[in-house]
Amino acid sequence: MLAETICCAVSAAGLGIAAVTAYRRRFLKAARITAYALVPLGLVLTGVVEWLSGIVFQPAVWIGFGLLALSWVLLATTRAVERRGAGASGKGPGAVAPAASAPALGGGATGPAARPQGAPAEDFSDIEAILKKHGI
Structure with missing residues (x-):
């Protein structure tokens, strides 16, 4: 009951503001305010406000x-x-055996292709020196 009363009061105030706006000859703005002012009244008349207040409380x-x-x-x-x-155990549904990619690497090839997948690509001593310099 309180929610319906508040919605009706908001609609009445909005319609009053729309009337003052129309009096000042700003009809487009007054029509827009009227449209917004009629929304709470429409919600009350359709029962939406009663339904929502029943859910909330x-x-x-x-x-x-x-x-x-x-x-x-x-x-x-x-x-x-x-x-x-x-991801940590490597036994997930998409896990592949480590030897499965060996033929694609060229068997016993040397160089970058023969390096294991987790091995670093270069020496990181310069990065370690920078980190030690900053105390990390």
């Missing part, structure tokens, strides 16, 4: 929203842990 509805949020957090957490575990 019922504790069972908020418990339901809390349970939905908890289930979403649990699903997101389990997916994140699953992805982290699959």
